[in-house]
Amino acid sequence: MSEQKNLPVPDPGLEEHEHRYTDVNEAAADRAYKQIVGMLAAVPVLVLAFLFVYFGVPKDAELVLFGANLQMQTTLLGLTGGLATLMIGVAAIAWARSLMSDEEIVGERHGAASPPEARERVLADLETGIEASGIRRRKLLGTGMAGALGLIAVPALVSLADLGPWPTPALRAETIERTIWAEGVRLVNDVSYLPLKASDLEVGQLVNAVPETLEKIEDGPAFQEAKAKAAIIVVRMDPNSIKIPDSRKDWQINGILSYSKICTHVGCPISLWEQLTHHLLCPCHQSTFDLANSGVVVFGPAARSLPQLPITTDSEGYLVARSDFTVPVGPSYFERDSSKDFKEGDR
Amino acid sequence: MAKPAELSPVSPAMEVRTPPKDQEPDKLAGPATWVDDRIGLAKLMGNIRKVFPDHWSFLLGEIALYSFVILLLTGVFLTIWFKPSMAEVDYAGSYELLRNVRMSEAFSSTLSISFDIRGGLLVRQIHHWSAMLFVAAMTVHMLRVFFTGAFRKPRELNWLIGVGLLSIGLVEGFAGYSLPDDLLSGTGLRFVDGLIRSIPLIGTWAEFFVFAGEFPGTLIVPRLYMVHILLVPGLLLGLISAHMALLVYHKHTHWPAPGRTNHNIQGYPFFPIYVAKAGGFFFIVFGITILMGALMQINPVWLFGPYNPSQVTAGSQPDWYMGFVEGATRIIPNWEWHVLGTTWSWNIFLPGVGLMGLLFTALAVYPFIEAWITGDKSEHHLLDRPRNAPNRTAFGVAGMAAYGMFWLAGGNDIIATQFHVSLNNVTYFMRGAVFVVPVVAFIVTKRICLSLQRADRDRVLHGSETNVIVRSPDGGYSEAHAPISQGEAYSLTRHPQLDALAPSGEKLGRTRQRLSRWYADGQVPTPTAEEIEAAAHHSDAPALEASETADSGVSH
Numbered sequence: 001m002s003e004q005k006n007l008p009v010p011d012p013g014l015e016e017h018e019h020r021y022t023d024v025n026e027a028a029a030d031r032a033y034k035q036i037v038g039m040l041a042a043v044p045v046l047v048l049a050f051l052f053v054y055f056g057v058p059k060d061a062e063l064v065l066f067g068a069n070l071q072m073q074t075t076l077l078g079l080t081g082g083l084a085t086l087m088i089g090v091a092a093i094a095w096a097r098s099l100m101s102d103e104e105i106v107g108e109r110h111g112a113a114s115p116p117e118a119r120e121r122v123l124a125d126l127e128t129g130i131e132a133s134g135i136r137r138r139k140l141l142g143t144g145m146a147g148a149l150g151l152i153a154v155p156a157l158v159s160l161a162d163l164g165p166w167p168t169p170a171l172r173a174e175t176i177e178r179t180i181w182a183e184g185v186r187l188v189n190d191v192s193y194l195p196l197k198a199s200d201l202e203v204g205q206l207v208n209a210v211p212e213t214l215e216k217i218e219d220g221p222a223f224q225e226a227k228a229k230a231a232i233i234v235v236r237m238d239p240n241s242i243k244i245p246d247s248r249k250d251w252q253i254n255g256i257l258s259y260s261k262i263c264t265h266v267g268c269p270i271s272l273w274e275q276l277t278h279h280l281l282c283p284c285h286q287s288t289f290d291l292a293n294s295g296v297v298v299f300g301p302a303a304r305s306l307p308q309l310p311i312t313t314d315s316e317g318y319l320v321a322r323s324d325f326t327v328p329v330g331p332s333y334f335e336r337d338s339s340k341d342f343k344e345g346d347r
Numbered sequence: 348m349a350k351p352a353e354l355s356p357v358s359p360a361m362e363v364r365t366p367p368k369d370q371e372p373d374k375l376a377g378p379a380t381w382v383d384d385r386i387g388l389a390k391l392m393g394n395i396r397k398v399f400p401d402h403w404s405f406l407l408g409e410i411a412l413y414s415f416v417i418l419l420l421t422g423v424f425l426t427i428w429f430k431p432s433m434a435e436v437d438y439a440g441s442y443e444l445l446r447n448v449r450m451s452e453a454f455s456s457t458l459s460i461s462f463d464i465r466g467g468l469l470v471r472q473i474h475h476w477s478a479m480l481f482v483a484a485m486t487v488h489m490l491r492v493f494f495t496g497a498f499r500k501p502r503e504l505n506w507l508i509g510v511g512l513l514s515i516g517l518v519e520g521f522a523g524y525s526l527p528d529d530l531l532s533g534t535g536l537r538f539v540d541g542l543i544r545s546i547p548l549i550g551t552w553a554e555f556f557v558f559a560g561e562f563p564g565t566l567i568v569p570r571l572y573m574v575h576i577l578l579v580p581g582l583l584l585g586l587i588s589a590h591m592a593l594l595v596y597h598k599h600t601h602w603p604a605p606g607r608t609n610h611n612i613q614g615y616p617f618f619p620i621y622v623a624k625a626g627g628f629f630f631i632v633f634g635i636t637i638l639m640g641a642l643m644q645i646n647p648v649w650l651f652g653p654y655n656p657s658q659v660t661a662g663s664q665p666d667w668y669m670g671f672v673e674g675a676t677r678i679i680p681n682w683e684w685h686v687l688g689t690t691w692s693w694n695i696f697l698p699g700v701g702l703m704g705l706l707f708t709a710l711a712v713y714p715f716i717e718a719w720i721t722g723d724k725s726e727h728h729l730l731d732r733p734r735n736a737p738n739r740t741a742f743g744v745a746g747m748a749a750y751g752m753f754w755l756a757g758g759n760d761i762i763a764t765q766f767h768v769s770l771n772n773v774t775y776f777m778r779g780a781v782f783v784v785p786v787v788a789f790i791v792t793k794r795i796c797l798s799l800q801r802a803d804r805d806r807v808l809h810g811s812e813t814n815v816i817v818r819s820p821d822g823g824y825s826e827a828h829a830p831i832s833q834g835e836a837y838s839l840t841r842h843p844q845l846d847a848l849a850p851s852g853e854k855l856g857r858t859r860q861r862l863s864r865w866y867a868d869g870q871v872p873t874p875t876a877e878e879i880e881a882a883a884h885h886s887d888a889p890a891l892e893a894s895e896t897a898d899s900g901v902s903h
Contacts (some may be wrong), residue, residue: 008876009807009836014606014613054465060441065642074468078641081469086634092627096620107398107612109598109728112501163556172551175561190657208657220435220449221565224656228537228562231657261657266541266676266695267562268534269659283661284538285677286760286770299771301676301694303683331541332683332690333551339685 014106022098032098039091046084053077172335177328179211179230181309186212187234187258187319195318198253201236206273208261209234211321229329231261231269232309234319235291237278242292245346251310256319258309259295260329263287265302267330280306296344304332305342399621400601400614404491409625411484413632414477415587421474422576428464430456431526431572433565442649450653453528453568457648473640478520480636482668485513489710493743496731497600498714500724505593510710512586514703515579517668522575524646524666528568531646533654534663537562538676545695563656603729603841605834612728662761667754674756675702678777702753709746720862722848734803735842737796738866741789748788752781793869800871803839806831807874808882830883840873 022029053076063072114122135142165171186195190208193215201207209232217223239255251257259280261269268284278292287300295306307329310322332338382388399405432452438445440455442462460467489509492498498506521539525532540562544554559566598612607613615621651660665673675698684691717739718724733740755762756777763770810828817827831839845867848855855863874882 006876007837008840008874008879009833011608011837011841012605012833015604015834059462059465068644070642070644071468073465074472075641077466078469078473078637082634082637082641084634085630085637089627089630089632089634092623092630096623096627100620100623102615102620104613105396105398105616106606107598109610109612111726112597160556164559165555167551167555171555176551210657220451221433221563223435224563224654225561228656265681266545267537268663269657271659272661283659283760284534284663285673286774287681297681300774301679301681301698303681303692303694331544331695332692333544333554334546334548334689334691335551336690337685337688338683338690 014104017103020098020102023102029099032094036091036094036099039087039094042087043084046080046087050077050080050084053080167335169335176229176330176333177336179324179329180213180217180226181211181230181321181324182213183321183323184314185321186314187232187311187321188212188215190231196234197317198256198313198319199317201234201256203236203238203255204275206233206235206275208232208271209258228267229262232258233261233270233273233280234258234311235273235278237292242278243294245294245342247346248294248308248310250312251308251322253311253313253319256311257291258311258319258321259289259291260307260309260325262330263302264297264304264306264329264331265300270306293344294342294346296342304338308342395618396616397595398598398612398614399617400599400612402602404495405599406628407484407488407491409628410632411481411488412587412591413629414481414484414636415583416629417477417633417636418474418481419580421470421477422580424470425460425474426576428456428460428467429453429526429572431569433528433563433568445649445652448653451528451568453526454648454653457527457529461649469637469640471640472643472645473636475524475645476639476643477636478523479645479666479668480632482513482516482520485509485516486668489513490743490747493713494733494740495600496727496736496739499727500718501726502593502597502600503714503718505590505597506714507711508586508590508593510707512583512590513710514707515582515586517703519575519579519583520666520668522571522579525571526568526575527646527648528654529648530651530654530658530660531648531663533563533656534659535665536567537656541695542699545692546700547691547696550692563654598728600728600730603732603838605837607729609726609728664757670757671706671750671753672699672702672757674753674759674777675699675781677759678756678774678781680778706750713742719859720866721845722863731842734796734799735870736845737793737800737870740796741793744792745785745789749781749785752777752784756781797869797871804871804874807836807839807879836879840879842873844872845870 022032053073057073057076059071059073061072063070063075065075130136133141167175187209188195188211190210193210193212195212196207196209210227211230214223214226214230217226234256235258236254236256239252242255242257244252261271263270263282263284265282265285265287268282270280270282270287270289272281272283273279274281278290279288279298280291280295281288282300282302285301287302288298289295289302289306290298291306295308297303297305307325307327309325311319312322314320327338327341328336379388430452434452435449436452436455438448438450438455438458440446440459440463442458445458457471460471462468492506492509521535525536525539540554540558543557544550546553554562557567557570558564559570599614601607601612601614604613615624664670676695679694679698682693682697684693731739733743756774759773759777760770762768763773810830813827813829815827816824818824847867848860848863
């Protein structure tokens with residue numbers, strides 16, 4: 001598709017330059033001039049106003065604008081600073097458009113490629129250089145240098161091996177495969193840390209809970225890591241309206257069941273509870289789990305059932321865990337086959 | 348051995364010289380000469396009267412560039428106070444509602460920027476708005492380049508640099524909004540934790556390496572901080588410099604018009620016109636972003652509270668540019684493979700890593716695929732009108748439609764609650780829409796392009812409508828047409844016709860032959876000189892016959 005020679009309509013060439021109003025009318029040009037200078041003159045005024053706001057308006061003053069509560073200082077600093085900046089821009093463009101010469105000019109283009117002589121010269125120079133380096137006669141120099149340069153990347157890469165601990169089977173068993181739940185650990189409210197009594201839960205009620213041992217973790221990051229896996233929901237349903245498989249008969253008490261709160265899709269805390277359908281919906285990607293059926297997936301991108309925490313009551317009637325989760329909580333990972341996890345139809 | 352230099356009795360440097368008095372010294376000449384003597388300033392400055400063509404669509408890339416500069420400026424201000432630390436503190440700043448709440452230093456320092464540093468909230472909001480604008484402007488700029496064919500030879504490498512800029516721009520944005528360690532950003536990080544974990548074979552290892560152990564750990568915020576303020580900005584800066592250097596070397600493309608050819612460039616000189624226009628435009632973009640920061644609240648982290656791994660806000664969504672990944676993650680069926688004791692989480696990997704990889708790979712290879720199909724090896728400096736490349740335009744719109752559908756799916760819960768429809772049905776619908784809507788968009792766009800080609804042809808042959816209805820002696824009504832200018836007729840007919848590759852001596856694969864034929868097929872031929880001549884004579888006849896000549900000119 002090179003430049004066509006036989007165009008149906010010949011190129012009439014560049015259009016004639018039309019003069020602007022400000023070119024032919026001195027008064028209009030003067031007006032434009034005054035406007036531009038006026039805009040530039042507004043800048044010092046706005047800058048002064050900015051300084052006044054910065055030093056004079058208290059930080060906690062509020063401003064109601066179009067029904068919205070705004071921080072007065074933030075808004076006024078932005079209005080003065082923003083308008084001052086805008087004025088500079090508008091003035092510069094107005095200057096270019098109405099007062100600077102608007103004669104278009106034409107430049108020539110040249111192909112992107114270097115001229116052939118330049119290519120030949122570079123090739124010849126390269127040839128001279130390669131010859132001068134002696135690499136042709138002593139071939140091992142080239143191979144050796146290339147190999148050495150390649151290998152020097154190895155120490156650089158290896159020194160990144162400590163970016164994080166290696167998730168060996170032993171470390172996985174200590175981290176992503178376990179939580180701080182254990183036999184006899186009480187289920188406590190996630191805000192008040194008060195233990196949950198089985199008799200206090202109504203049918204249809206859902207409570208966010210954590211292990212009582214969580215409160216004792218002083219170290220902030222360790223606390224977050226533990227909470228990120230141990231968060232659960234406790235729900236009471238009518239035992240006659242739900243399916244409890246034989247293998248999980250003693251994981252619940254009078255229709256009180258407990259599930260991991262961490263979505264098996266990408267790990268969001270699941271929290272939207274549909275009381276009548278017994279469904280629990282993840283607000284992040286809408287995976288939906290049936291709590292009345294061992295937490296199987298009924299909708300959405302999650303592939304695995306919500307892990308269920310086996311619970312019972314202690315002598316005082318408080319809910320306690322019977323053990324840790326029987327499968328890891330949160331998203332699946334490569335090293336573990338999750339196909340053995342609970343599915344619809346399992347006994 | 349060097350010979351001793353001959354010493355002249357009077358060194359020229361010692362001679363006392365008096366400057367000529369009659370000449371008025373130029374005020375700038377002194378410093379300019381001083382610099383030029385040392386670094387060859389005049390040579391460095393090159394041609395400051397370099398020509399740049401004028402068109403509004405050439406401003407889009409400028410917006411991206413200026414947003415980046417604004418991000419650097421505001422970013423420096425924010426680093427003065429932000430503490431990239433996940434160590435826990437009890438908040439003691441001036442925001443009453445979170446007083447004494449435990450939170451990370453990152454979140455606490457974000458609050459202090461928002462409430463205790465004068466202008467801090469303003470700068471935070473400018474920074475966030477310009478980040479949104481940066482990615483948006485890059486995207487729209489890329490669409491402009493795509494639809495006008497500006498990516499063609501010799502600009503393919505600059506297109507690739509652009510694709511690189513867009514992709515790491517997304518990483519930069521994500522790293523940035525993950526820093527405050529509020530509930531929303533923590534939720535986003537947890538999503539990324541799951542996303543990394545889903546990578547086949549190395550997922551768990553990558554997760555432990557990125558987070559230095561389990562989620563959330565203590566290092567992800569400092570690491571993202573390094574990525575956000577050093578690594579990626581450095582890459583962006585380097586790539587932007589290369590992008591600009593190539594722009595200057597290739598010279599800007601221009602729109603076809605009379606007198607504009609592949610061998611010239613028409614426009615205004617860089618100095619003073621573009622210094623004023625482009626420089627002024629920087630201040631306009633900056634000014635508007637400041638006003639947005641002043642008047643439009645963005646990311647009010649104090650309302651979300653500190654990150655708590657057992658909580659999430661309903662309607663959690665990422666910034667707009669990650670919306671397509673979010674949408675794909677929401678609508679994908681729950682596919683998981685189990686092979687030899689391992690788990691392959693396609694339900695996370697495909698919509699996340701897979702979709703981003705697909706988008707950027709498709710963008711990167713498109714110029715080469717198109718050149719392969721058309722066999723076009725020539726340089727292009729004149730832009731295509733999108734209608735004259737119907738398949739490219741249709742393909743681009745189909746891509747936009749697919750992106751749009753994925754993006755829309757990222758708000759399936761919002762759609763369901765706002766329009767009172769079933770969330771499940773919205774999800775099922777979007778699963779189909781991401782495949783069907785692009786196909787429909789392709790067909791419709793291609794038809795529109797061809798119709799526009801036909802309209803161009805009609806306009807050349809029959810002129811423009813005059814709005815004058817003429818009644819002929821025998822009672823017929825018709826609209827009189829006025830001839831168009833030669834310049835316009837030239838602009839409407841100068842574009843080259845697409846030709847299918849001929850199966851000449853070169854061996855062409857069957858696929859390539861077919862693709863090439865399909866690519867060129869269906870276009871409306873531009874009228875020939877003879878046809879234009881004939882039509883011109885025809886319209887000299889009484890105007891009533893004008894309507895009968897409204898032959899569409901389709902030849903296929």
